[in-house]
Structures are given as structure tokens and as C-alpha cells.
Amino acid sequence: MSNGNRKGQLHIPGGHIGWIEATAMLLIYSTVKTFYAFPSTISKLAGTTAWSVPIFSALASVFWLWALVSVLKAHPGEDIIAITRSLMGPYAAFGFGTVFCLINIGIVGTAAAELLQAIGTTLLPTTPPFFLVALGFSVITYVSIHGVEVLGRVAAIVAVLAVGLLALTTILSIDMWKPASLLPLLGPGIGPLLKTYGVRQAMYLEVLPIGVLAPYLRKPDDSGRTVRWAVGATAVYSALAILICEVMFPYPSLNLMVEPLQRVTRLIYLGRFFQRFDAVLSPVWLLSAMVHGSVGVVATSLGATSTLSLSSPKTLKLIIVVVAALMTVVAILVPNLALAIVADFDLLHPYSVILLDTWPLALWAAGRLRGRAGRRKGDSPG
């Protein structure tokens, strides 16, 4: 399959990735929030059962994920915006494409704002924030311009590091765990829990970029496998990250923390040599943040080019720069951590559920209707 000659599709140099690279990209894009306030936010909602939210929310996401994959498989070589255009018309495609881009700009922008605050608080307190943002987005732009394949390979390496870091954190912190922190077993109660599982499907919002990455998969049918692995790995990774934070900082202490996972690593002490385990966390954290930003920039740029039906590689590079600049602006405009958390966890993610639960299913339904109509047309005599 070639991506270069389709209308609305771009040729990105070396633009083919396997399902493992795609999974890694989505895994990093979905799980980097565990480095920030995500565990605390989920703890506020689900109390002692916060660890279960990623798992049950994944189960609740099955319908729209299935619809998304079905639609992508039915239109190999096309991205979700192009599919929307062919099934629902150009206005719907423009509207969906715009929302898709804004969401991704919001995701990366608020995450960058959180990272900026975190770095400014603990790692580089005297370095000017603008310099950090500019440096970060320079790296992100540089990686993004090199295309999906390069990004996919980098993501695969960083995903291994991130998973390894979490495994190491688990092992090294296990003697400090307080399992009683997971009691009472139903946390805030069944009603609030079910509501949380439903609304927090939005934590898988970051899987939606498969809609624009699918055409770059070497095998078009791999989109299903990619989504299954990405969601499964994200569920396990996020659940474990939240669990570690919960048993280290029993509810309600966890609610107050901004970067609980970083705090966990700061508590690990293995003699004088290994007492600064956060020095291991920080590089992996920063690498993950760079990959996260790059995936966001690439997904947004691909979404924007598809929405605007632009097809020149040079245009894509220009759009990548513009998107990265927009994200930089969002990161700087969010003036403090509290606002970044509110913007992300109280506005962006929860309200995205509406899009996730309707759009893929609507596309799937439209595809079915179009198929039936086509069959009837074909069956009719003459």
C-alpha cells in the first residue's frame, strides 16, 4: 500500500510502521499522564478503588473502540477524517477534523504545562519556563518532521524504558506498600464507581489518533491488533501506576499530590548509591514527554492536512511547525498547574466522552447504511 498518491493522504518519508511501533506510540501517548496528576485525579473520583478505573473503563470503551477499528478496516488506506468525508460529507469531516485537532492540541498543551510546572518545581527550579517549553517543542518538532516511522521506532524504545521504569519502581517500592490502603473494597460506592468507569473511558481518548495513523501501518488489518494491545497495555500500566501511588500514599493523602509517581521514586532508598532513584525516573519521564508531544504533533498535523485536504509533504512540515507552535502557546498560556489539571481532567477528557461514544459508532452505522444502500442499488434491475 502506498500512502503517497491518495487524495488527502501525504507521503511522509519512510512512513510505514508495524503494529508494535504503533502500539508503542499510543501507549506512550496514553500513559504519560501517569507521571503527572492523573493518579491523584482518579483517586479523588474513585477513592480506594482508583486502581480499578483504567481496567473497567477499558471494558466500557469496548464499543467505540470496536466501531473505530471496524470503520478503519472497512476503509483501508484512509484516515478517519477521510472516512468521515466519504460517509458523512465534507462539512462533517471538517467539523470532526477540527475537533480532533483541538483535542490533541489540548492534550499535549496541558500535559506540557504540567510538565513545565513539575520541572520548575523539582528538577530545574531556577531555569526560565519559556526556555524549557521552547527547548521541549524544538525537540518535538525535530522528531515529528522526520516522520511516522522514525517516531514509531523512537516510541518503541521509550515504551520499553517506561515499562521497565514502572516495573523497577514496583519492585523497589514493594516493601513500603500498605495494602490496607485499598480498603474498603468498593471505594466511594457502586453508583459513583460505575459513573467514574463510564466517564473515565475518556482516559483512552489518546487511542483515537489510530484514526490518522492507521493508513501508515504496514498491514491495514493491524489497526485492530494495535488498538487491542495499546488499550490493554495502557490499562495494565495505568492501573499499576495508580496502585503503586495508592499503597504508598493511602487515600486521602494521594488526592493532594501533583506528581505522586515522582514522589514514590523519591522515597526509594537502596543505600547511598541508589538513593536518588528519581534520577532514573527523570530521563525516562522527559523522553516519554518528548514522544508524547511528538505523537500529538504528528497526529494533529496529519488530522489538519486531512481536514484541509492538503497533500504536499512540504505543507505537512509547515503544519507540524505551526501545530508545535500552537501547543507551545497553550503550554505557556496555562499559567499554573492547578489550571492545567482542571483544563485537562475536568474539561478536556470528561467531555470528550461524548465524541468517543458517538462518532465511531455513527461512522460505523453510516457505513452500514451506505453498504445496504449500495447493495440495494446493485440488486435493482437495470
Added chain:
Amino acid sequence: MSRRKWLISVVLVVTAFVASGCWDRVELEDVAWVQAIGFDKGPVEGFLSTTMEIGVPRNLRGGGGPTPSAGPSPHYVTITVVSRTALEALDLAALNLGRRVSLVHAQLFLFGEELARSDLRALAQAVDRFREIRGNTPVAIAHGHAEDLLRVNISPLEVSPSRFLMTIMQQHEQTGLFEKATFVRDFVNLVESSSSSPRCPVLSLASDYKPSTSQTGGGAAGSTGAEDPAESFPSSPQVGERVEPKVDLGQFTPSQNTTDLEGWQVPIAGGGPVVMMGLALFQGGKMVGTLTGEETRTVLMARNDFENGSFAVPDPTAPGKPDLSLGVGASGAKSKVKVTRDGDQVGIKVDIEVTVTYLSPKTQTDFSDPRMTPVAETAIEDYLKSILDRTIGKCQAAGSDVFEFGDRVKATFWTWPEFEAFAWLSKFPTAKIETAFHAKIVRYGLDLGPLVVPPSENARRQ
């Protein structure tokens, strides 16, 4: 090289300089590294006395010792600053020391007893939030004033105060006479907890400590820089000096030992000027009482946190003879806690299994005889149970659940709102708590039976 590669190289080189923060670098020699920090109530309500023990690295190198030109130099200096907050104290200390004060390597947070009894909640939060503080820095309570402890806080065996703090903390594993270091983060978690109460080890001045003449006359020696404060404390007492107990040992029951005291009461002469023993009990952020060393051991046993310790159990075959005892050692204890709840009434059953070895029995009875094993085991069980019951009573009276029974009570609820509404910590004082010990003697030592009493001596006694 292409222009692009040049550009990238230049960006990387510039970035390397900028990212490393070269424009606002701080040299190691420009920083005063605080090794321990203590807080006391200030001279006026609303003020805080912050004492910092700051290492003098050049004197720590190579074991320190006097420098020929400048005379004896201290391994550390202490500075006490009165301010409304600890943060201001750091700034004020920097003005005095001429260096930026850093808490990155602080090894201990010490709170004076009076301050702890008022309320530590706000201060603990402030400490925990400060970015230089690591959550794994130990917290302790000072019997008396933290500033006094930090001015003499040195062992004759260690050069560095921080090294001493690390090694003294390790004695928890060998003795069980104080709780394993409570960390800043644990303390803060417990202050917020609805299921258990905070607690801290207690650090006190040794019972034989007397301020030296230089300290009574011209202020603390450590802070003057004229003399090492550790050297002002006589590590080896003078010939003829005797231990002067601060408690009336004559009032002790035959089963009571000096491990059943608080640190400042331990009859001791020489050695180091401080003792770490016992546990401070808290209700929320307020300190409400203390436990002795022996009582602390039973708390640790009930929580499965006890590692090692030796006990002198009264000889069950010679009840009227306090000079005879079973010297036994225990390694670990397995505790099973069962909780039942009927409305507001909570019933707790604590079953503790202790594996015991004879270490140095001081007795005339042959306890290596298998028929005597149940007798010895019962004596050990009774001894430990009596201490545990007394400790539980003390904690219930203080309203401080340092046993973490609340974690078990939580398991009887399905949801958090139900548990919170139950308000366990207010029910703890009225909970019915039953205890049982099961001792198992596994090793009898290297000798069988007591020393033989020759028939002639028996005859002489008769």
C-alpha cells in the same frame, strides 16, 4: 560539514550550557548543608525556634580533628533562629552563615515536645511540601527541646552527626525499643488518616547529661566554633562516678526492667549524650503521650514490625526472686488481628506468635528439661501479654491507634463514606480488645541446665 549539521551542533552545545544552568550555578562550597533540623516553640506565641545542625565538610574529611593553626574545630555547627516560619529561618540563617542553606541532605527532622503537644499538622505539611525535602527523611520527637538535642547530638563513635543519625536508626532492627524511623511522608499520611494515628521515635538527652562549663557559661560550644560539643560530654566517666537513676528503681516490680523506661530515664553513664527509645503517640497532629521501650516492642509485635529483641522474663519457678530471670531473645513476631463489629462496638482479637530462644537464662532451674518448656513458654506469654495489655490501655486512654487496628476495621466496611461516617478513631478508646501470646521456644542455647550447686554449699545454706 553541512550547514544543517553545523546548526544542530551549535544548538546542542548552547543547550548543554543552558540546560546545566551555568548562569545561576551554585558551587558546593557556597552551600551550608543542613544535616538535621529541629523545631521548638518560639519565645513568644506564634513564633518558631528553628535549629539547624550544619556539617563542616572540611573537618569531617579524614576523621576531623584539630587543625594546627585554628585550634580545635567542630565537625558541625548549630544555629537557632526565631521566626514565624521555617522558611524565613533558612533565609535568616543564610545571612548569618554567609552561605545558602540547603535541606537536600537533611537526615532528621526533630520536633520539640512542647511544640508537638500543641499541634504539628501545619508545620508537617509545610515541611512535606518544601521541594528540597525528601519524603524518606526520618522524623523524631525530642524529649524536651529539639535545639538541646541538636547541640549535643553526636556519638563518640561517629565523626559525622548524619552518620550517627543513620546508625542509631539501625538499632531498631536489633532492639525493637523504638519504631523504625517514621518518615516525613508516613507522618503526613498518618496525620491525614482516618484509620491509624501518627507516631514517632523519641530522642532524648541521656539521663547523665549535664551541660559542660563552657556551655553553661558562654553558650553552646558547638555554635561558638571554639570546641567540639561532643568533646564537652564525658564519654568515659571519671573513676568513682556512679550512675544516678532518675527513677526510683526500688519501686520496680520483679517483672519490670530498665527497658521499660523512656529514653531520658535510662540509668546510664558515659557513652553518647543522647538516647533514642520509646514512641511518641499522636492524635492527629497533636502529641498525646509516650510509650516506653518495652511497650514499643509490643506495638511493633502487634503490627508485625518487630524484628529482634531480648527480654528478661521473671523466673516462673522463683517468683519472689527478682535477681533470677529467663534471658530470652525473640526474632520476629507473627500477629493475627481479627475484628468484629456490631453497630458502634468493635471487638478486636490480637493473637501473636513469638519464636523464642534462650540467650542467657539467669536461673537455678533446669529449663532445658522438656517438661519445663511449657512453664517457660507460659511465663514468656504472660510477661508479654501484661505489657501489651498495659500498652493498649495507654493508647486507648490517649485515643491514639498506633497499632493500625483501623486498617482491619476498614475491611468490615464496603465503602469509604460508611467508614468515614463511623469515625473509627473516636471509637478506638471504647473498643474491646483481647490479646493472646503464643510463645514457642526453639533453641535452648549451648548448655543444658544451670550451673551445678555443690552439695557442700547446699549443706552450708541449710
